[in-house]
Amino acid sequence: MPIYKNFHLKDLSYYKTGGFCKKLYQPQNEKELEEALKEIHKNSEKFFILGAGSNSLVSDEPWDGSVLNLAEMKKLELKDDCEIVAEGGVTNFALSEFALKNGLGDAAWMYGLPGSLGATVRMNARCYGGEISQIVTRIVSFDENGIKKIYTNTPHEKKVFSGYKDTIFMKNNEIISEVTVHLKSQDKRILKEKMISCYEDRKSKDQYEWPSCGCVFKNDYRKEVSVPSGLLIDSCGLKGASIGGAVLSEKHANF
Secondary structure: EEEEEEEEEEEEHOOOOOOOEEEEEEOOOHHHHHHHHHHHHHHOOEEEEHHHHHHHOOOOOOOEEEEEOOOOOOEEEHHHHHEEEEOOOHHHHHHHHHHOOEOOOOHHHHOOOOHHHHHHHHHOEEEEEEEHOOOOEEEEOOOOOOOEEEEEOOOOEEEEEEEEEEEHHHHHHOOOEEEEEEEEOHHHHHHHHHHHHHHHHHHOOOOOOOOOOOOOOOOEEOOOOEHHHHHHHHHOOOOEEOOOOOOOOOOOOOO
8 A cells, every 4th residue: 555754735625725644544445445454543643634635725735644545446347237436535636537438427417527436435526516415325434444334325214315415324434435326327318417517516616727616605595585695696796806815706606
């Protein structure tokens, strides 16, 4: 398992921020993740987890601790013609492309969505009419001591997802190592059109032109609000506003 000392975290961050960390663990499979967690626990190392670095604002100050990065855990496997088993470091782009290759729908909305599958499940991400809770059937995770856990997500067993950006993993801090999604067969032409539509919409808002983590402020889907945060911010005339080095996009008020 690759272990790097005095690693510059800006190399893993979409925002290109981040100072040096004392040690970076980069496991390449479930076994190495388990080993890394047990070593961290054994040595009482303080640590934080960094996935694709697409939803994190990392301090430029040195971090006198360890970082666990899952970017190399990117195995994808087709199972039973309608299920995909993916490791936690698989990007949303990659999962969507793999589903297209196999003629499977319900993941096209993830194309263009920055981030890795582990984080997408952890926060129950949603966009363009799709939500990860709708397709996940099984999740493998590890707690901070390296103990393996397995969760199922079925219509009769809803212990993982509580709502938009609300899951059990946001409370128990377990690290997602593997996810199984169940998808339906769909025409590849229709899938590709949907994927291109999602990507081009993000591109038109300059999400990829400058370092960006996409939408920053959580949307409130309660009936009494039910207005996207970007629209609320835009209505306040804050596009392009800046405080210090933080700037709101001129094209999308939530970037």
